[in-house]
Amino acid sequence: MINETNTPKPALRVELGERSYDIHVKPGVIAEAGGIIAALIKGRRCLVVSDRNIGPKYGTLLASSMQKAGFDGSAVEIPPGEGAKTIKFAEFLYDRCIEAKLDRDSVLLALGGGVIGDLTGFAAATFYRGIAVVQVPTTLLAMVDASIGGKTGIDHPKSKNAIGAFHQPKAVLIDPLTLISLPERELKAGLAEVIKYGVIDDAELFAYLEENMEKFLKKDPAALAHAIEKSAAIKARIVSQDERESAGGPRALLNFGHTFAHALESSTNYQGYLHGEAVAIGMVLAAELSVELGLLTRADRDRIKALIEKAGLPTKMQSGDPDTETLHAASFRDKKVAAGKLRFVVTERTDDMAKKVWNVGRSSQAV
């Protein structure tokens, strides 16, 4: 049932006309990056962007692969963490692009987690009105979510991801071996998004996660590669159907559990929870709401909650977290607010968090 990780498989593809691209999920693919990218890019200049945690681990491997393929360029490292998703670091990258003499046919490589991917993608989207970027995600979260779909952005001091652009990569190179060095807490946070794909789209994946959660927590390469491929395939398909997250379009489904998560992250100044942890709580609340609305059975809600618990993720808020009103206000600053209206489902219940803040998606169809 599970593919061996070294069996050749048909590439995953995001179908977007002339902006289509492949997602390569393969252990060791970083060492083959140069050849893959050389076939996609006209120019032979590149800039590898990474952070000070990831750069020392995989930067040399990636850079030497690029060099062997005839690329000329340089590598830069920025400080790790969300603090680098700022205009200041976008400017830093523009400076390095100019210094490295990148032109319109050059390519930026984003080697790292979501912050590196978002920031580097934004720089690529806006340098010379858009140059190529290749995403090389090294966290589970970035592999199954942020690296696919072309959302790029940086934070405004008052609004996360408020400054950004849609800019599809030329390729996504996912090397599951890089997960070896991923801290356990971040691995679990990434699993939240994998669970989400199971809930919204793939009952088989959901069941597989239920059966094999221990393998994930032990970083079993075959199990991880399988779950990454299944997740990436779902993301790729939904992005193909709805590139720019049109109002009411299928891409909104990816936000299952996310409106609440964004409000929670924002209200805790992005200090209390990793994104995946906030999503985990958001999914439990969304499932709860779905039961209230008659869209989900209690048994399925219990399965969702149990799987999230099994992954070692939180299922409810902690004492000391913001109250409902604060979360509600925070969610109104979310950029998903359209024409002054929130896009949540609102229940008549007054006795739980479900009252105000989240997105149900179409959870009932999935599990």
Place this chain on the structure above:
Amino acid sequence: MINETNTPKPALRVELGERSYDIHVKPGVIAEAGGIIAALIKGRRCLVVSDRNIGPKYGTLLASSMQKAGFDGSAVEIPPGEGAKTIKFAEFLYDRCIEAKLDRDSVLLALGGGVIGDLTGFAAATFYRGIAVVQVPTTLLAMVDASIGGKTGIDHPKSKNAIGAFHQPKAVLIDPLTLISLPERELKAGLAEVIKYGVIDDAELFAYLEENMEKFLKKDPAALAHAIEKSAAIKARIVSQDERESAGGPRALLNFGHTFAHALESSTNYQGYLHGEAVAIGMVLAAELSVELGLLTRADRDRIKALIEKAGLPTKMQSGDPDTETLHAASFRDKKVAAGKLRFVVTERTDDMAKKVWNVGRSSQAV
């Protein structure tokens, strides 16, 4: 032959599928902006961006038209001049967008010349991954060129327009009455681009300019409206054919005279010449080169040069301007450099400026 300025005409349209939009050329159209924009935009929040010269003249008219159409919002003014095309002022606009509670369905209005259009367009392209912008150009140059086609951008300290995005406006509202307040030197600079359209695409427009140059210099409204419409129609058509200036695509034709102009402007730190003045010199040199290459008759070259002179524009560099080597080096920093190669025509001659720096386009087809 010339339409009366108050006769209804079919709207000019930039055909780009779902990104198509109309160009309204009409005296007094600023007072009708609210109604036009309300029909295009889902939201009812807006931010009017202008500079301290233009804002006091037309800002109130535009804002009150928006208000009457049900829009809520505010207006901001930035300092006039190219110095405002920086990341700092993009940040300033992001701050104002957040303060004005703009959401994804809101609209930015760019009321002013090319700097305002480029900066505001860039902010719109990157706020919440792209919100609507309406261009309301108030200089001749912006009316016939920058406001149409979706090029937006700001300057990097080492490279003009290096940071930007393609982001088509929802509409372009051109009110020729605003030219009344345009300084004569800027009017003439705008005429350089109008002459360019005559050269590259419209022999009738070229002949009309030859016959009526005195009217333009006196700001005759009917003559100006006619030339703006003809020019905007050409720009609209070329943009429709080649939205993103593909290598060798028709949009490159719009760069007739421009590669030299960019090098000259850059080498003189954007102090010596207005853009249109540099383009005027670039066109004379390109015409000269075209004669050398057997693409243009001497008689046509003389007509081009004579018309540029008639418009009160420079036809050659001044003593004290940078030498050929400096211009050549500057042009290699131009972002049109693709994979390390300049996209100019290079002659074998050694005795004039034509040797190294400019774009001929297809000038021989036009005049």
